[in-house]
Amino acid sequence: MDYTRLNDETLLRLITRSQEAALSELYDRYSRLVYSVALNTLGDSDRAEEVTQDVFERVWEKASTYSAEQGRVVNWLSSISRHRSIDFFRQTRSHHEELQITWQDAEEADLPDSQNVEWEVDLVQRQQRIRWAVAQLPAEQKQALGMAFFQGLSHPEIAAALGEPLGTIKTRIRLGMQKLRTLLQDEQVA
């Protein structure tokens, strides 16, 4: 069976049947995404590797809990990665230091394989859209969004870490997300 041609949902179904090759293929597709989320949250490659292994072990155990109503598999995987990374972050950090979030340049997609199947084409298009939209934001909005999303910090924690007024941080996050929503919506309509 050529697992590379199977979509994500089918791979998860095979994982529930304990097919190791299906997990191997899912890892090949998304380990870079999972590792990057962990790396941006933790700023430490050793712990990011630990989180990456942990996330895919959870996928192996919990694949049967996924349902398509929860959204795409890649979003489900991102969500697990983000929450596990934030758990690690909270366990090991006594204070919140400013970490640099490494956003990708706009419209660059970085999948390793040729885009010859539907899932690859879809993923590349979505990467390009969100990267283009994030690139439109002012640097301070990207920074505040990144600290909230990837490091799980609250408004007051971000304000303290950046030495900015609380109201300023609230505004940056609100405006940043609303602008992304508008950009993505307009782009989809166009």
Added chain:
Amino acid sequence: MLMEVENHVIDMLPAFVLDALTDDETNQVAEHLAGCQTCQAELVRIQQVADELPLALAQTTPPPDVKVKLMKAIHTRQMNLSTSSQPTSLRQRLAGLLRTRLPALGLAIIVVMVLGNLLLLRQLNLNNQQASTPMRVFALANTQNSPGAVGTLIMDPNGKYGTLVVDNLATLDSGKQYQVWLIKGAVHTSGGVFSVNPDGYGSLEILAPQPLIQFDSIGITIEPVGGRPSPTGAKVMGGELSH
């Protein structure tokens, strides 16, 4: 109507989906959402944006040994699950023996020991066991890619399960592993991946979706860590599974 608009929590939704609100603020938003379809619809749109954010990161490839550790952990878990759900006896004891890290004493010695143990156990159980078929043993031949390598597949009497033992195979780079293929006609089914120790010794309890005896032959190739859906690398060993 104006009051209703003023009371909406739309401006708080971005921070709500990012978990950036305080507990009190989170409760306030949740309470409002329970009775407001307008804000529920906006929440869905904002959540869709948040779901996409990880895709905007610059992506970095994890080191190859992360996948090695992952697949090893999963395979070990599978093997434990498999053996705990199967009836005990000769096959399980044999697999347990082969899984232990025996020093590389040479495959011939191992096979002789295994068969010796088998005969001994059969002898001991003779009084309360009905006559049974002996274990099946298949030799694997090396190829020009693995001169000196030896391998044996030991299959239970029913042809359902099997354990592969190899010796004198080359140790591979951290990004590569050996993968076992069970072949029927033109179809190759993965039987699992394994690595060898510095002496070139390794073993694998083969997990297959159907009894091993139903396959025509077995092969081993070098593949990226974790294995591939079908063979892509050099073949190092192979053998017929004559019925």
